[in-house]
Amino acid sequence: MKLGSLKTGGRDGTLIVASRDLTRAVAVPELARTMQVALDDWVHVEPRLQSVFEKLERDDLPEAFDLDVAALSAPLPRAYQWCDGSAYLSHAELVRKARGAEMPASLYSDPLIYQGAADLLLGPRDDIVLADEKWGIDLEAELAVITDDVPMGVSPADAAQHIKLLTILNDVSLRLLMPAELAKQFGFFQSKPSTAFAPVFVTPDELGDAWNGSVLSLPLISAVNGKELGRPNAGVDLDFDFPALISHATKSRGLGAGTIVGSGTVSNRDRSVGSSCLQERRMIEKIDRNEVTTPFLKFGDVIRIEMLDTNGASIFGSIEQTVVKYQVAQ
Template identity: 60%
Template sequence: MKLGSLKEGGRDGTLIVVSRNLQRAVRADAIAPTLQRALEDWSNVAPRLNALSQALNEDRAEGAFDLDDAVLAAPLPRAYEFVDGSAYLPHVERVRRSRGAEVPESFYTDPLMYQATSAGFYGPRDPILASSDEWGIDLEAEVVIVTDDVPMGVGAATAAEHIQLVGLVNDVSLRNLIPGELAKGFGFVQSKPRSALSPVFVTPDELGDAWHDAKLHLPMRTWINGAWFGAAECGVDMQFSFAELVAHVAKSRPLSAGTIVGSGTIANEDTSKGASCLAEQRTVETLRDGKASTPFLKFGDTVRIEITDAAGSSLFGAIEQTVTCQPPRG
């Protein structure tokens, strides 16, 4: 099934079930008012949502309406946790090599992750807001999963059973702010603004054979200003599966239902497939030509992120955003 949230009913939106073709939807607030509440009682709520999804797809759901992406909030407008990884080895190796640094030996056996911004997510059509386009505004096209309650200390096999939803995120980075923050040795704050989520999250069974080994095996398609930018394969060169990422986070603490875990920027060893972030493209250019030629995003630029199935149908809907100036406030 496919689930989304309307921009109504407060900060956490109103839960809706969305048709497989993303054309129709029906409110599900009689079952659970929000997606967060549904995840907190998933074993009881999911069968009822599945029944509503079946009715919607068979055109027999009462109250169904045509879906307009403009009215959609993020499926989870805010989450208790968003923990982002960097699971693609080619991306880590290139970025490190471009600045003359080695990949730590531990990376090959221990995931690289950080605690990301989760207090609010942009909807799929909301703008990317920044006060200056000199900050090095960058898209990062990633896959995310959402868990139910995960107990502390789970292994990867058990962690896989707690993955309930899959979606996309544009994990925006402000590249020119990152070096100064990392130099302090304490992580990201200003350089990681709010991210945008795909129109819907879907249950893994909805993905068929494209979901196995706790990885999504489809290309991540990205466009900038309408021009093709990349179609990196999500299931290729992913050093750690989502089950391993969840287990890594839960090593020393339980995870609350609604925790979002990100894959990190999709990247392949084969650079002909393009990139999923500008930093990756600029790194390839630097290693090849001695300098980067692709600029970061400027005000007015647009980005589009989408994954389609083998038949060309959109699975999660598209994230489409315009970079917009929000002047500093007093």
């Protein structure tokens, strides 16, 4: 089943069920007005949404309409909790190696997670609007899972059962603002603007054998201005799977329904598959040639992120964003 949200009905959008090929959709206000309402009562709402999805696939819903991806917000336009991990330590290893620093041994046993801004999440065609190119604008192609209510102290084994939906995202980073923020030893804020999400969330059954309950083993493809940046496999070189990240996040708190847990930048140690962010490519250049030639994003640049199934069909739909200069309203 595939679920999204139209940019109608207020800040939280209008929940829709989308067809598997993402060409048709139907609004379901009688079942749940918004994605959050559906997640709050998932055990009862999910079977009814699944029934609608099956009818949509049979072309048995006269109220269905052609799906315009540009009309979609993020599937959850705002979330109670967006926390992002660092599941692929090959990414962190490159960054530290480029500056001559060692990886702390604790990172291989204790995951990194930060809390991201969740009050305004971007849709798949929304622009990346920022005031200054000098901030080091970068994309980060990632996976995410969406949970129901998760109790505090959940074990990794039990955490898996709380994963209800999956998606891909672009966790925009402002690389040149990060050093000053991290030097304060209090985490990200200014260097992490709004995150953008794919057109839909999907239920795990849509992923077939690529999903084993904790790991999604398919390439995540990203491109800048039509030129491929990379296609690392999300199931390779994964130091922490999603149940491990969820368990870590619940050490001292529970997670509310609709919590989004990100994987961090998908990264493989095999450099031939490319990268999911510009910073990683820049660090490889510095290590190999002691010269950085890849620029960060500029105004007018277009990024695209997508994951295809084994038949070449788009699973979540594509994220396609343009970097745009922020203009102060007069």
